[in-house]
Amino acid sequence: MQLLKSGFRSGKIATFAGLSLAVLYVVPEFIDGARESHTQSTSAGVVVQSSRQDAFDLAKLDDILSRVDYRLDDIRRGEPVPRLYVEQIPVDIDSIPDVDERKNTFIKLVLPLILNVNEQIAEQRQRLNGLLQVKAVGKSLAETDRQWLEELAAGYRTDASDPFKLLDRVDTVPVSIALAQAVExxxxxxxxxVREGNALFGQRTWASGDGIVPEERERSDTHEVKSFxxxxxxxxxxxxxxxxxxxYEDFRKARAALQDGPDMSTDSLGLAATLxxxxxxxxxxxxxLRNLIKTNRLQDFETAELAP
Known part of the structure; x- marks a missing residue:
């Protein structure tokens, strides 16, 4: 469980450092005040919405997967990952009797979401690099670019005047590490x-009512597990x-050092040491984390990409 206060508040559509997740959602439909479960295809991909009254379960997931060509063996061979976005993990995922099938189901659901976040960060980083190259040759940035750069730096809790520190922060997280931490x-x-608050990574919050109270929490403790x-x-x-x-500054420095070396996927085991x-x-x-990465061949997904 993550020990450090995240300091975030979740909204209906979260935006962190200009990284909007709006593409993952469609406007919910209400009938008598209750949202229905449904699947909708959008330009962003297949979006699976959960219901407040009718929980997303394996039966609904099986129906969806039967209409999506999605096999992890294909992904390991380099096929693109379908843009299948679920709002929650099936509440009965632990009822899958076959352990390998249960693991594969979890990876299938989480992998596209991780790739989507990384994809958007990569776009930010590409634009950032372009602007820094303009500044490096002594040219002035357009007002819209200057404002974007300042907002980006503020979102990443640093200063736009320190481009190297900003570059260290505007970067993707290795897929194998994100998957391993989600599993752990x-x-x-x-x-x-996960069932009650979509909390995959155990992030803590000290804002009362902002999360889920752990059953094993000591009386003197006040933290909750942040819900989303x-x-x-x-x-x-x-x-x-x-x-x-x-x-996690050591993590960011080690990740940055890999930018000029071999592909990041070759050293996610080394990066894990910084966590x-x-x-x-x-x-x-x-x-x-290292055992999860090796045992489940999670590095196979390091270079995976979402379907166009």
Whole structure:
């Protein structure tokens, strides 16, 4: 469980550092005040909305997957990942009897969401690099670009006058690490925090009523596990936390060092060593992440891309 206060508040559509997740949602329909479960195809992909009265379960998921050509073996061979976006993990995912099938189902649902967040950050980074190149040759930025740069820096909790620090923060998180932490923190999506609050990464909050009270919490403690309106918001907050919190500066520096070396996918096991601060387990937590990455071949998804 993440030990450090995230400092975020979730809205219906979360925006972290200008990273809008609006593409993951369609406007909910209400009948007698209750939202219905439904699937809708949009320009962003297939969006699966959950219901407040009729929980998203495996039966609904099976119906959706039967209409989407999505096999992890194909993804491992380089096929694109379908843009399948779910708002929540099926509440009965732990009832899948076959362990491998349960794991594959979890990866299928979380992988497109991680890639979507990384895709948007990559677009930010590309624009940022272009603007920094303009400044490097002594040219002035257009007013719209200057304002965008300042807003981006503020969102990433740094100053636009420090381009190298900003570049260290505006960067993607290795897919294998994000998947491994989602697994470790959520128990392959079966935890109470996922069912009740879409909380994949165990981020804590000290704002009363902003999350879920852990059953094992000491009486003297006041923290809660931050809850989110969707799994996508949880992933966005997690990535933003790694990209901005002082506790993960070593992670960002190590990631930046890989930019000039081999592909990042070759050293996600090394990067995991910089995440001891994420859990009170420390080195044991790092070893757990490494074992998950190796045992489940999560590095196979490092270069995966979403379908056009």
């Amino acid at each position: 923190e959520s128990g392959w999506g079966a935890s109470r925090f 309106d969707s799994v996508a918001e949880s992933i966005s907050a997690y990535v933003h936390n790694l990209n901005t919190h002082p506790a 001891q601060a994420y859990s009170e387990k420390g080195l044991e937590y790092v070893n757990n």
